[in-house]
Amino acid sequence: MMDAFERFGLIINDHVVKTPVAIASMAGIVDARYVLERKNHIGAAFIGGYAIDRPTMDAAKEIAARGERKEFLYDDPIAALGAEIELLRDSGVVAGINLRGGSPEAFTAIADAFGDEVVYEVDAHCRQAPMIAAGAGEYYLKNPGALVAVVKALKAKNVTVSVKIRVGVSGDDQKLARALWGAGADILHVDLMDAGSAKLRQIRNSCPLMLIANNGITGFDRMREMLSHGADLVSLARQSDVGTLAGLDAAISRFADDEGWYNSPKQLCRGGDIRALTFCCMPVKECPLLPALKRIGMSKEEYVRMKMDAVKGTPLEAGPNTCFGSLAWCCKTSSPCMFRDMTLASDKLSKREYMRRKRELSDTLMTRVFHDVPSPESG
Structure with missing residues (x-):
C-alpha cells in the first residue's frame, strides 16, 4: 500500500495532502466541526467564509438578518478563528481559512495572528450584494488591482495564499490567473459554474499554480474530467456529505494505485x-x-x-x-x-x-x- 505522498505527490503549506478531495467554504456552515466529521475522506478544507473587518462583519449581519443565508457572526475575528484553527490542529487535514475583507491590512492582521499555521484563502467569490458593497467577494474580480494588492500583502508575511474565484466574472480569467501568479498566489480555487473543463484547461495553460476545481463534482467521472484538464484537487461544498466524499476518496486512490498518475492529462x-x-x-x-x-x-x-x-x-x-x-x-x-x-x-x-x-x-x-x-x- 502506497503512502499519500507516493500516491498523489501533493503538498500544501508544507503538509502532505492525503487525498485530492477537499471541502470548500460555505458561510455559516463549514467550520471546524463540519470538517472533523468528514476528516477521514478529505485532504484539505477551507472553513468559512469569515468576515474579518468591520465593513464585512456588518455585511454578514445584514445578510443573516435578511434570512437570505447563514453567516458566521462574531465581534472578534481573531478569537473566532483561533478557536476553529485549534480544533483542526491535529486533524490530519490541511486547513485553510476563507476570508472576506476589504483591505490588505484586514488580511495581514489575521496572518500576523496565526502565521503559517493555515492557508489564507482570499474570498473573491461571494456575490452577496452587501459583501460586494463592503469591498469583498466579487468586488475583487471587478477590481483585480485590489485583489493583487491583498495577495502581495499576504505573501509578504511568508504564508500560503489561495484565491477563490468564480469564472466568467472578471473580464479575462486567464489574465487574472497570470496576475495572481505574478503576485505570488500559491493556489487558485476555481468555481467553474457552468463553464466546464474547457475553462479549467485554459487557466492551467496560463499559469503553474495549484488548481482546485469546484462546483458540481459529485461523481468519479466528473472528478477525473477535472483532473485530466488541469486540476490538482477537487472541492465539494453543498454535496460534501460523508458518503460522497468517501466514494471519491476511494475511487481516486484506486485509480492512482492502478495507473500511477492520478491526474494525468488527456493527450x-x-x-x-x-x-x-x-x-x-x-x-x-x-x-x-x-x-x-x-x-x-x-x-x-x-x-x-x-x-x-x-x-x-x-x-x-x-x-x-x-x-x-x-x-x-x-x-x-x-x-x-x-x-x-x-x-x-x-x-x-x-x-x-x-x-x-x-x-x-x-x-x-x-x-x-x-x-x-x-x-x-x-x-
Missing part, C-alpha cells in the same frame, strides 16, 4: 492541457502540438532539446524500438501502442511506473514552460 491531440506535452511525439507533422508550441513561444528545436534533456539518465531516455527511439516521445498507456509496450516489457518497466515517470517529465516541462514569472500588473 494534447484529444483536448489535453499543457502538461500533456509529456505524451507528445516529435514535431514532425501537422498536429495540435505545433499551435501549442506557438502559444507558449517555443520553437520545435527548443521543444526537442528540452524534452531530451529532461529524460537524460532516466528510464524514459531509451527506447530504440519505439517510433522516435526514446520513450520520451511515447503516448499515454490508455492509447494502444505495440512498440511502446514491447519496450516497457523489455526494460521491465511497468505501465504504472512508466506513467509515474511521465508525470516527473511533465513536472520538469511545466517548470521550464513557466520559468518567467509575469509582473502582476501585466497579467
